[in-house]
Amino acid sequence: VDKMETSNSIRFGMQAVFTAQPGKGEELAQILLQASQVVSHLEGCMIYLVQVASADQDKILITEVWENQEDQQTSLANTEVRELINRARPLIVAMEHTPAKPLGGKGL
């Protein structure tokens, strides 16, 4: 893929908070950690961070940064990613999802 150095301006990111079924936070986190392994090898994935809220073990926080939104969309078609999403879906009762533009900072 002959991609010129993707400029900062078209980077794509997000923060999400998943609320799992009661007691299912650990299981959901493990699935999302597997997803992070898969996407880490996919084109354009820069950050895919999985955290568990300190005050609520059923709340799983995800931070993502991609070189561009197109690569992020493409990842959703990946068979392994789709399989993991299907496994995670029944465990999720709510999701807050904030698409964003990464501006900078440590870790990019």
Next chain:
Amino acid sequence: VDKMETSNSIRFGMQAVFTAQPGKGEELAQILLQASQVVSHLEGCMIYLVQVASADQDKILITEVWENQEDQQTSLANTEVRELINRARPLIVAMEHTPAKPLGGKGL
């Protein structure tokens, strides 16, 4: 500082969403980007990511990861960090703040 390799388990992280005064999102983001520069040199800072919500330019998203909570607390006493916090405070109308434990993923 003779610190044994800090194990994964005591890492400290968070996601935050700052809502700026109307029209002040850009100014707040610039201050938080400066803060990310300062903390990037401080002991234990692993990730300090600044993003702006795509749907609302006055919503600034922060993801942080530290080797441990102690280092994060120490950073709040840093004179430059305190000065930036004081500059940011009047611009902020609301803040959602979720302390968390980083579990893994790409970027750590």
